[in-house]
Amino acid sequence: MSAHRTTVAGVAVDTRHSIGGERVASAATFTDVSPVDGSVLGEIARGTATEARAAVAAAWAAFPDWAATPRAERARLLRAVADGVEKRLEELAVVETYDNGALLRSHRRGVMPRVAHNFRFFADRLLELDHADFDTRGHTNRVSWDPAGPCVLITPWNAPLLLATWKVAPALAAGDTVVLKPAEWSPLTASLLADIAAGAGLPAGVLNVVQGYGAEIGDVLTGHPDVRRISFTGSVPTARRVAASAAAHLTPVSLELGGKSPLLVFADADLDLAADLAVEQYDNAGQVCLAATRILVEETVAAEFTRRFTERAARLRQGDPRDAATDIGPVIHPRQLEKIDGFVRRALDDGARAVIGGHRSDSRRSDGHRSDGLRGGGLHYPPTLLTGVAQRSEIVQEEVFGPVLTLQTFTGEDEAVRLANDTRFGLAATVATGDPARARRVTARLVAGTVWVNCFYVRDLRAPFGGSRLSGVGREGGTWSFDFYCDLKNTVTGPKGWADHG
Structure with a gap:
């Protein structure tokens, strides 16, 4: 392996952050070890507050243009990312198996195809997103979903790329920019996703990936004043810290937490x-x-x-x-x-x-x-x-x-x-x-x-997903994802007051 790249089962993976369309190293690294055979998979850039702030700044800078990108073009780019995932499906499956120990056959048959589907589904849903106008005493109400801004997405290690794209795809579809922080025990496919997104033509800064320990960069990301949405999947204790950090700026949070089903x-x-x-x-x-x-x-x-x-x-x-x-x-x-x-x-x-x-x-x-x-x-x-x-x-x-x-x-x-x-x-x-x-x-x-x-784990992206009690806050999936990742606006227009333009 080189200083900034590693090879996993023949697949080259960049071990640096992806910030603003550039690969960025850190002064320190952490070691990623495979649960499959105990081998060292790579020395991964260990993010600090400097890289975390740079990623948010890159997302903030890219947001106006991405938010203004027409829906059809955003959808086209999301489908291009899905194409890229499908072209590299075998590589993604192998790397993720080495990184988190889940079955290779499952990654090939179900997980990675679902990753591509996440992007296609939300591309399609974006183009269908609509609410019929309604009348109030002769006044017209029009509901719209406006892009909210930079999002911080913190994802777990048990299904790294699947659960990351479950958040990334709707956030990008909504017109938001993203800072993705993958789990330190399974960071590699997030790095590959950054390459796939760039290859698909996603503008620089729209998707940023920062690696590292939550204890070192989590509060910097979740407490940043320029972050407009936070979605976290993980443990209840960490969720409490995320929520406390987000509270400083009243940043909306979506929390998918544990279960005892x-x-x-x-x-x-x-x-x-x-x-x-x-x-x-x-x-x-x-x-x-x-x-x-x-x-x-x-x-x-x-x-x-x-x-x-x-x-x-x-x-x-x-x-x-x-x-x-x-x-x-x-x-x-x-x-x-x-x-x-x-x-x-x-x-x-x-x-x-x-x-x-x-x-x-x-x-x-x-x-x-x-x-x-x-x-x-x-x-x-x-x-x-x-x-x-x-x-x-x-x-x-x-x-x-x-x-x-x-x-x-x-x-x-x-x-x-x-x-x-x-x-x-x-x-x-x-x-x-x-x-x-x-x-x-x-x-x-x-x-x-x-x-x-009489069934188990039948998941349709049109359905709401989330938990009650300590299993979470909020729902994502289908229109519920857009409700979270957007600022909903209602515009009320009166029946009079238009100038006569002939």
């Missing part, structure tokens, strides 16, 4: 489907904010559900995420592995029972052999299901963000809903039932931003 399995459900839905929660090694980590099963079918679940879980293959046969890859970082393991150990000490899993993959039996046959162990944590957990226990109430599920039973709808809603979070919920009337009754009572019935 339930999966409710009723006795009338298709138990094979319910077991499949439950096993699906181990996707991305459980590092999914939407994951239904609390399995709530009607008591009369709990034993049968558990049997079907464990049969399916036993077929999951844990290993190298580059291998197409792997179902569960590593977690992203040693600190994350320690966090997950700590949650499980404390739960077991508190009386929980591990039906499957319950130990680190690198633990050893008394005979000295590895507990699961994984070569090297690495950052793998096995799929785990815990029973015998108390409702107020840490493992039930706090987000683990790993392949760890709990199972509790209930005896009726009222108890099911009470248990489902009994957390500080409200991001999502999943319901398995064979009774449409029950589905309507239960979903109406659940506190969640998204509820799936």
Whole structure:
């Protein structure tokens, strides 16, 4: 690797910031390590207040021209970015797999195509954005969406490019300029996105990427007086700091935070489907904010559900995420592995029972052999299901963000809903039932931003997305994204007062 470039599986990645259309280095760097094999992927420019302010200044300078760019031209450029993503789809998939440990097959088949779709969708939505004029006593009301200004977008490490473009695409479509701050554990595809955007013809300063630690540059970005919108995805403690920083200038914020979502399995459900839905929660090694980590099963079918679940879980293959046969890859970082393991150990000490899993993959039996046959162990944590957990226990109430599920039973709808809603979070919920009337009754009572019935993780960009309670503030997606990234204006015109222009 050179001083400012690295190569990941044959793909060249610039390790500097992208500010105002130029690559900018920092005096210091941080080391990006792959969770796949522990290799050093690169030394990444470690942003300071200087680079953070420069990025905001570049976004501010580029804003007037970008805001004045006709909708059709903005849409054309967004589609060009989508084309660029599709041309480099394989490169993006490989780099992201090395950077965050998620399955390569998932990146190829679903994640990176969805990245391109994010840009195409909001390009199309921009051209459809309209509100019919309406009358008030002979006066005409016209609603418009005006670009708000520079936006700071802070994104997480579990789905780096997908969740970044979920914010970047609507912000750019809205006519805003962007400063993107990717997570320090997975910064590489954000750098590639900057190259793709430049290659697509996006004007300099419209999309800026600043890398570094949130503790060092976060407050500079979120507290900057020239920032007009902040969108953050991450933890509740960090969100509190973001909100406090933004409050100084009353900067609007959108916060997508953690979850402790339930999966409710009723006795009338298709138990094979319910077991499949439950096993699906181990996707991305459980590092999914939407994951239904609390399995709530009607008591009369709990034993049968558990049997079907464990049969399916036993077929999951844990290993190298580059291998197409792997179902569960590593977690992203040693600190994350320690966090997950700590949650499980404390739960077991508190009386929980591990039906499957319950130990680190690198633990050893008394005979000295590895507990699961994984070569090297690495950052793998096995799929785990815990029973015998108390409702107020840490493992039930706090987000683990790993392949760890709990199972509790209930005896009726009222108890099911009470248990489902009994957390500080409200991001999502999943319901398995064979009774449409029950589905309507239960979903109406659940506190969640998204509820799936007999399915999971079906996401349409036309729908609002966000959480209730500590799972977030605001909704994005479809027109809701434009409502956030724009200043909405209502212009009222009287019936008289026009000059006669013949």
